[in-house]
Amino acid sequence: MSLYDISNTALVIALFTYIASFVMFTISITGRSFGGAEAGAARSAARGRRAFAVAMIGLGLHLIFFVLRWIANRHIPVSNLFEFMTFLAMMIVVAFAIIYRIYRKPLLGAFATPVAFIILAYAMVFPWEAQPLIPSLNSYWLYIHVTTAATGEAFFAVAFAAGLMYLLRVVDYDAKGRRATLQKAGIEFTLFSVLIVVGFILAAFTFRGMGYEAAFVGQQTVEGQTTEVTVEYTMPPIYSPHGYELVAMDSFLGSERPLMTAPEWMKGVNAGRKLNTAVWSVLFGIALYAILRLAFRKPLGRVIHPRLAGIDPEDIDEITYRAVAIGFPIFTLGALIFAMIWAHIAWNRFWGWDPKEVWALVTWLFYSVYLHLRLGRGWQGNRSAWLAVIGFIVVMFTLIGVNLIIAGLHSYAGV
Known part of the structure; x- marks a missing residue:
């Protein structure tokens, strides 16, 4: 077997390991426990530790893929959409591991690991073949720029998971007011949007099969x-x-x-x-959403909400903020400062209003506003959580929409 074969096998096993970890995290917070509240909490914590260990096994396999492909490519594997998205998925697991070690909340794993394996499965839709670097990419500044930007975005992904978890925890599904209705509709739309991404993956692999x-x-x-x-x-x-x-x-x-x-x-x-492709993704997403609605006979948010009872929302709110606070300076270095240095080397200018550059700036400004409102205006709770959710949607549009829809100097990433 070649290095590519071994690395690809490790990546596939890593995907299923992440899925197994997600299932274990879910069981750790929803599984029945006997012997009283204290014994139940101890069993839940033990299950969470086992789920985290499985996630780390998946991360180890993911690292094997990354290192072997780097050796086979003879350059760091972040130069096309498949490689970049697999790297982003890996860094999401790394970011989750860091936050998990700080807060020890198994519930975070039930929301963060799906983000990682959905992005990894999304990456697997694109061609796996190694591609030679075009001249403008053959610079170590590219590697520094891409890896640091992806690391910052990985922490934003964890903030998205925690923010969505907070909203699902605090929303009152029995309330009838306009504000509560908008909250429930927003949560349901967010979950539906995730299912559209899953729909794209299912459509691609179904028709490919x-x-x-x-x-x-x-x-x-x-x-x-x-x-x-x-x-x-x-x-x-x-x-x-x-x-x-x-x-x-x-x-x-x-x-x-x-x-x-x-x-x-x-x-x-x-x-x-x-x-x-976009139409098929939406159709598959609608079909998947309809199947789940028929199965549960209620909105998906209402299905998840009771499972989060007993979780301290203030802890989740703190996790959301901490993930953004860690990711923002890393993203600033990677997506703006290092990117401009590389752009000057590659194209003899620091800034050119390329669509990817513009949306990277939009992302940076959005999270700047998030931190200003959080620290300067005291925006916590619902408002902070919604900003974290919307912010990651902006990130995903920058990564997916700009790469695949809007033509520009960064269109090579969609190959």
Whole structure:
């Protein structure tokens, strides 16, 4: 076996180890205990320690993947979307481990480990093949910039998990007022958004397992030169690329042609395919949400809420703030300062208003506002938790939306 084969195997085992850890963390906080409250708390703590140990085994396997791929690549594996997202997932587990060792709250593991393994599963959708570095990426400043930015974002992910956990803990599902209704709707929408990401993963692996293929051909003009381009789909084309002709399509549910054409204003060779992928992700997310609603016969937030009874919300609020406080200076160094140094080396300018640069700045400003409101205005509890949740949504748009949808100098990450 090659180093790539061994590293890839370690990564797959790490994914399932993280899932096992999540199940164990969930059991540690929801499993029945006998012998009184004190004995039950002791058993819950013991289960939490075992779940944490399993998570650390997964982290060890993840590190094996990272080191072996680094050796095989001969450069740090953070140069494309698959490598970066696997690194981000690994750093989320590292950030969780640090916060867990400080606060010893098993409940945090039940919310943080799913974030890690969902991002890892998302990474696995993209091509695993190693790719040579393009010249502008061949700089050690890139490695410093990417790794520190990802580490800061990992702590933001832990803050998101804790913030969502806080909201699920304190929301009053029996209240009928406008404020309570908005709170419940916001929580449900957040959970639904997570299911859309899961839907993308399920859609990608489902159609990949089916071996689905479709292809379109059209003309692309770049700098006055027109060439014929083929766009290949791995999901049934609900939307075909605008101005492209169908050349091959596997039948799906009796359909032999795309249902619609992507809007004309959506420019770029892959715009139609990206829209098609987004639609399938939403459809799978809706289906998954509907299945869960039918199974539980109540909103998902209401299902989770009772399981958090007995948890001190002030502790969760403190964890949310602490994770942001640790992650913010690391993100500042990686996403802004080191990024500008590398940009000057690669493109002879510190700042160019590239979409990724703009959204990195938006992310930094958002968390700056979070810390200002938290420390200067005393925003704690609900308002602080919502900012932590929304902030990580901004982070994920910067990582996923900008990389895959908005064209720019950082579009290589979507390859």
